[in-house]
Amino acid sequence: MITSHNGPQPADFTDVRATNLAVVLRFVRENAPCSRADIAASTGLNKATVSSLVADLIDRRLLRETGLTENRVGRPATMLVLDGSPYAAIGVEVNVDYITAVAVDLKGEELLNWRRAFPGSTASPGEAVTAVAAIAKRVVSRMTRESRQVLGLTVAVPGLIDGDGAVHVAPNLGWHDVDLRGDLVKALRDPAYPVLVDNDANLAAVAEYRFGPHGDVSDLVYVTGEVGVGAGVVMDGRLRRGGHGYSGEIGHIEVDPSGPDCRCGRRGCLEAVAGIGAILARTAPGVSPIELEHEVDEVVRRARKDDPEILALLDSVGRGLGKGVAIAANLLNPEVVVLGGYYVPLGPWLIAPAEEEMLRRSLAPGGGGCELVVSTLAHRAAALGAAARVLDSVDSGRLPARP
Amino acid sequence: MITSHNGPQPADFTDVRATNLAVVLRFVRENAPCSRADIAASTGLNKATVSSLVADLIDRRLLRETGLTENRVGRPATMLVLDGSPYAAIGVEVNVDYITAVAVDLKGEELLNWRRAFPGSTASPGEAVTAVAAIAKRVVSRMTRESRQVLGLTVAVPGLIDGDGAVHVAPNLGWHDVDLRGDLVKALRDPAYPVLVDNDANLAAVAEYRFGPHGDVSDLVYVTGEVGVGAGVVMDGRLRRGGHGYSGEIGHIEVDPSGPDCRCGRRGCLEAVAGIGAILARTAPGVSPIELEHEVDEVVRRARKDDPEILALLDSVGRGLGKGVAIAANLLNPEVVVLGGYYVPLGPWLIAPAEEEMLRRSLAPGGGGCELVVSTLAHRAAALGAAARVLDSVDSGRLPARP
Structure with a gap:
């Protein structure tokens, strides 16, 4: 006996009004400015219900009416937008x-x-x-x-x-x-x-998916570039947390069995090979965490001056990072992998070697269409x-x- | 501006009747035997609509009425089940x-x-x-x-x-x-x-999710154990194909940089390290594909007799397999990883070393709750x-x- 988990889902009608308030709120979030008639036409809720729901949401100051009216034949419709000023x-x-x-x-x-x-x-x-x-x-x-x-x-x-x-x-x-x-x-x-x-x-993955410049992308992986390296996995337009909420631990996948020790107690983890620590261990050994930002700036300054030692180091770290990105590309086939945190200022030197490694290691030609970019949200993600x-x-x- | 992709979704009302027929069909699939009143109560569709939809589905011989009636106060209700005999x-x-x-x-x-x-x-x-x-x-x-x-x-x-x-x-x-x-x-x-x-x-992942003995699991990875090694990724109860449909290529992730050459042209891929070919290359080099099943039986026979060479080989392949499973566990946090194909007869010797390796390599304690099992569907999956x-x-x- 098959239990089907796919296909259309009826709404849970235990709290129809709360559900419908949320449906209207979300419709306006995605389609504002829009009229009550637009909401009724697209959600299948009848017009009287929509009017009552909209009145409630205006009352809560979640929606407001604009001076705008829809440019169409017939009686002009008052347009609604999100309020939320309070x-x-x-x-x-x-x-x-x-x-x-x-x-x-x-x-x-x-x-x-x-x-x-x-x-x-x-x-x-x-x-x-x-x-x-x-x-x-x-x-x-x-x-x-x-x-x-x-x-x-x-x-x-x-x-x-x-x-x-x-x-x-x-x-x-x-x-x-x-x-x-x-x-x-x-x-x-x-x-x-x-x-x-x-x-x-x-x-950060959720923020990147919503606020980032990725258009219609529905499969995205965000890789943090802090001292720790972790990933957030968005597939089919939703964050996928895994069975117990522990998905995305890409930083502790072994990418080099002969690589350096990792803070997690293992060896050759992506974080140890390609985290910010792997760079600073060479340029500023023993740096205090509080000096991290300053030291990363210093690495950027030297890279801009084509310091050969720094360029070689960043190339090597970029390749290590590409091994991790290739794992995500093979297993998840994201449309985009977004590098965050300190990878953002270092992106100009990391992206090319990382991408080369990713392309080389993906079974699907062209990395399965996976693009590698830096976050535009940086540390706010x-x-x-x-x-x-x-x-x-x-x-x-x-x-x-x-x- | 946030575009929200979460929360409740109104149905697409472009073809309400087809959607509702499917909703009723799926409700009966999951809850049979059930009455028209059960369907109405749970889906929020009104009783007259449910009666009309059920009549249509009976007409198409997708549903049928049983002799059973519901054991309850009031007028007995006729129970419905899936038909589908034609x-x-x-x-x-x-x-x-x-x-x-x-x-x-x-x-x-x-x-x-x-x-x-x-x-x-x-x-x-x-x-x-x-x-x-x-x-x-x-x-x-x-x-x-x-x-x-x-x-x-x-x-x-x-x-x-x-x-x-x-x-x-x-x-x-x-x-x-x-x-x-x-x-x-x-x-x-x-x-x-x-x-x-x-x-x-x-x-195979879809089959395992639906027909397999995994109860309430909604995050599952299926690993094929044929000559090729690939994975199917189910997260939050749906197959996740990735951006271009190429997810699950776990077989071509590098797990041993000094490992054997892979048919894909790379080296040390999971498939080359822990595919069935890695075993038969040692026990039956040059075997014709048509003899695979027989040769796997032979490996099982020798393992049952505690042949030390075979036991060492299977232990080593199991450890290689565990490296791949660990990658899936860290990145996806599945509740269960199901080994299929020829891994099924070889499971008694592969599971323990693979699990040990997976547990050692997972950041989340206890492999994040990931269980490693063999498929009960074998080659039919x-x-x-x-x-x-x-x-x-x-x-x-x-x-x-x-x-």
């Missing part, structure tokens, strides 16, 4: 050498973008919680001063995160079994908004993805109370 | 050493299962088309004699297949740019039923998946005409 979604990323915070409105427009140096590799989890809570509180009070209600906070962490927001292991932060979500909720004194914790690469995850909850029907 | 879906697999054909009814019950030796590695594409057409014709006439209408034919091939059913490259068959679908349609003289061509590993793909079309709303 709302903000917050994303924070904590990493080995920095904390980033962003806030976006309901439309995804960036309201704020802060980056602070942070000694993630030496700070204790408790110190990290204090630092994240401090920056989150400052963002929340800024948003409150702007009369915005905070829809939620998501924190991005480079590690394996379980479904409850606990960090199972974060090798480069040195964390094991830290209840980050629980500790943050305490530090923020049980805030009214929901708090989530998620993997940095997963969130994970935090932006974290904020987008808050918007996802809203789009899925968890609407804020009327303001 | 239908058959056909799947054929062509591989290096055999052709397999299966037929299933609408419920997925196997009606027929044939396996024939076939010299795939030496036969020309034209000879393969003739052989596939011949077996397909014999299956079709058998089904016709049983008064079944053929819903479609899907052919599984170990290679990169494009969306039109042309084989881009099939390394172990020695094929390049063969218009297999076009040639087959000609050889079958424009049959009334649709003909599709798809990758063997993808189809790809052909069964091919037949299931025909049923998918029906479930997606491409219903057969009234018989």
